[in-house]
Amino acid sequence: MNYKCYSLTISSELSLPELMTADAACGCDDVDVRIVIAEVSHDGLVAGQQLGPYLWTSExxxxxxxxxxxxxxxxxxxxxxxxxxxxxDEDSIRVFLLGSVFGAILFQRKFLVLHGNAIRIGDSCMVCVGDSGAGKSTLAAAFMQRGYQILADDVVPVDSQCRAVPGFPRIKLWQDAADHLKVNTEKLRRIRPEMQKFNFPALQQFAEQPLPVRWVYILDRHQKTEILFEPIQGMARFAALHDNTYRVRFLEGMALKANHLKLCGQLAGRIHLARLTRPEQGFTVDALVERILADTTGHS
Structure with missing residues (x-):
């Protein structure tokens, strides 16, 4: 079966229901990435670099x-x-395939890959990055409930023109986030059988074309009561993008550091970049959306 995501045509022997299917006329010569079920060495990579007990890289x-x-x-x-x-089960395979493994492929194809969510605002794109659990997917779902389109969830590739490239139309939501947003999960697929985390479809509100990244917010939390925006200036802008790169350790041994540094520098020079710190408790996601929209307007 052929699929499309990240502006690529994917041929896969594993079913990928999260992805959009490619045009039926797509032929073998049009495939960018092939996914096959085949034997993989038990012992890592010959002449590769071991980065951990379960991770090897080479050029x-x-x-x-x-x-x-x-x-x-x-x-x-x-x-x-x-x-x-x-x-x-295939769902468990897809969790890692569509995350870490696709991230590696995107690095190899010379994208800057950010760990966040991308949302269309006007003719541009806002990317919200941050650590796992910061609330990025909850925020993206709240924007979607307001009628905004999403481009990507968790893995956001940015091309050499500083455009976010669309992934596939879903957001991953934990049960508590779904409850907060009043999303009924009874008919939603779990991302893995044993996890209280669900695939929230976004097919009707999915931006299918690359969009220039105009704003990047680093989402964080604190024990205070206010929502704070702190613009990031100077060399700290470069470090902020580097630190919020998806699976940045993958770059070790893949001969991609120079390209990564170049892309971080290009993007840092074109965006409004700020740290967005929200209260741990006592706030609403709607209030956060309103504050972000006001800030994007102020830095349009």
Whole structure:
């Protein structure tokens, strides 16, 4: 089956219901990335660099083992091999395939890959980055409930023209976030069978074309009562983008650091970049959306 995401055509032997299907006329010569079920070495990469017990990189490949799930090999920006563990469910494979492994492919294809969510505002794009659990997906879902389009959730590739490239039409929501947003999860698919985290479809509010990144907010939390915006200036702008790169350690050993530094510098020079700190408790996501929209207007 052929799919499309990140401006790529993907041929996959594994079903990928989260992705949009490619045009039926798409032929073999039009495929950018092939995903195959095939044997992957148990022992990492020959002549590669070991970054951890389950992670190896080389100039052209990344080897990843997820115990109990699969071994993955992402190579040359155009091939992913999956070697599943016996009896593993496909949803568990897709969690790591659509996250870490796709992130590696996007690095190999020379994208700057941010860990965040991308939302269309006018003819531009706002990206909200931050640590896991900061509330990025909850915020994106709140924007979507207001009629805004999303481009990407969790993995946001930015091209050499400083445009965010659309991923696929879904947001991952934990149960407590869904409850807060009054999203009924009874008919939503869990991202893994044992997790209280769900695929929230966004097909009707999905931006399918790349958009220039105009604003980047680093989402954080504190024990105070106010929502704070702190513009980031000077060299700290570069560091902020580097520190919020998706799986930044993947760059070790993949001969991509120079390209990454170049892309961080390009983007830093074109955006309004600020740290957005919200209260741990005692605020509403609607209030946060309103403050962000006011700030984007003030820095348009």
């Amino acid at each position: 052209s490949a990344l080897w990843l083992k997820v115990p109990g799930v699969a071994r993955f090999l992402a190579s040359d920006g155009n091939e992913i091999r999956i070697d599943p563990e016996h009896g593993v």
